[in-house]
Amino acid sequence: MAVRADDRAGPDPKPKRPAFASGTVNLPIPPRHRTLAITVTPATPKVSPAAKTSLAVEIRDAAGKPVADAEAAVIVVDEAILALADAQFGTPIDTFYAMRGTDSQDRFSRADVKLAKLPGPARSGDAAATEGEGRQHRGRR
Secondary structure, three states: OOOOEOOOOOEOOOOOOOOOOOOOOOOOOOOHHHOOEEEEEEOOOOOOOOOOOOEEEEEEOOOOOEOOOOOOOOOOOOHHHHHHHOOOOOOHHHHHOOOOOOOOOOOOOHHHOOOOOOOOOOOOOOHHHHOOOOOOOOOOO
């Protein structure tokens, strides 16, 4: 345990201000449990321009189990076009889970949201339901 020192580096028996210290540490935790393994198997290895083909797409979670009701978007591009454009594609994990600075903060405002009280379903012959019961008026009526 560190002893608090006074201005002359001696022990300070009665501190005049509360002790305070803070520090930070970079502790990267990769989101492996959020990654998917995607396997695409073409029906034919090469396709001529304007020819039709099909693909088999298999999507598995981080545990290796098939993902139920998974959806995928497939974009087909000529590799020569990508080479001319010098296209580089990062991983979605790097995009969505990028390193954040130490000044980043999470804020949750769900507790501050007040839901409006909605009127109940209108019943036939209910005059109040047809006259706007449940509406909120602001200011003068």
